[in-house]
Amino acid sequence: ESDLGCRIAAAGGDDDGIRGSEEEEYWRSVKGSILNNIGWTFLKEKEFERCQRTFRHALEVLLKASGGDEHVPLATSNGTDGRMVGNSLLLRFCSAITLCNMAALLSQTKELDIAVQALNPAVELFKSTPQLDEHFVVTTYNGIALIHSTMKQYYDAISAYERALNYLDELAEDGVCTSEDAVQTLGKMRLVYLDSGDTKAAAMCLRMIVT
DSSP states (O other), X not given: OOOHHHHHHHHHOOOTTOOHHHHHHHHHHHHHHHHHHHHHHHHHTTOHHHHHHHHHXXXXXXXXXXXXXXXXXXXXXXXXXXXXXXXXXXXXXXXXXXXXXXHHHHHHTTOHHHHHHHHHHHHHHHXXXXXXXXXXXXXXXXXHHHHHHHTTOHHHHHHHHHHHHHHHXXXXXXXXXXXXXXXXXXXXXXXXXXXXXXXXXHHHHHHXXXX
C-alpha cells in the first residue's frame, strides 16, 4: 500500500521558514502525495481509468513545481517527453513514487512494456534521493526484473538484477554487499536462471547466497 503521504511528511519536516518558490514546491509535493494516495485507492478498487487520471494529475502537479540547476530526465507512460524534474529532493522522490504507482497500474492492465518505461526513470530519481530511502532503488530494479521475467525476457531480467547488485556493492564499505537485499536479489536471479534453463548460473547464485 502506498505510504507516500507519510514519507513526504517525514521528509518535509516543519514547514516554518519555507519561503517563495520553496514553499510552492513543498505544497505541490503535498498535493502530489494526496493525489497519489487517492489514485492508489482507485487501484485497489480496480477503477483503472480513474486511477490513471489521478496519477497523471499527480505527475502534472509535481512537474509544474520542478525547477533548479540540476535536473533528471523524466519519462511518463507515454514515453520521454523532454520535461525534467528539478533539483528539489522532495519533488524527485514524489515523482519517482508516482512513476512506480503508474507502473503498478500498467502491470494490472497488462501494459508491461510501458510499465518498464515508467520504472526506469524512477530508478534514477530514487538514486538522486538516497537521503530519503536508498532501499527504493533496489526495489524498483527488482520490479523491472520481475516484469521482464513475466514477459520471458530473461536476459533483461538478469540485467536488472545485476544493476541492483552493482548498486548495493557501490554502497558497501568493502565493495561487496552482503545485506538482506543482496541475498534476496540473488535468490530472485537464481529463479530466473532456472526459468531460462541456465542451471549452471542458477547454481552459482546459490553458492553466492550460502557463502
